[in-house]
Amino acid sequence: MGGEEQRGLFRRWAAGVSIVVAEVGGRRAGLTVSSLESISLEPQLISISVAREASLFEVLDEAGEWCVSILGRGQSHLAQHFARSVPPLYLWDGIPVRDDDPRLIDAAVGWIVADTVDRLVAGDHVIFVGAVRALENGPGQGALVYLDRRYYDL
16 A cells, blocks of 8 residues: 555545645745644644645745635635645735735635644654634635545535
């Protein structure tokens, strides 16, 4: 059994979809992520897993702070946009962001701002553990999930 078999099995397991954004030194990067987890309530901790070769990785690793926009029904176009390798110059063209924080996607189900408190190397990925600094419910409805290489509105 190899990595492709593992990937195939996990494609059959639905996962929520979010966009994670980090910014450092004038560089803002974002990536569609389905690995967001709430891992502790006391203290409030979340985690994400990011491939070391992902476009977000270097910025996220340097930033120390990151933002999560949890996507809802009707936002699959945003998930698809941030899942592709869009050149940084065009990554934010036409993307609806909040006026108060351009790292947050407008009209999401909710938002989280976290500070990296730990990094765990796990094979070809790094798990970033974040202490929740702020969270907020948004106006988005339902949920966007990823299953078998497709996005579904729930």
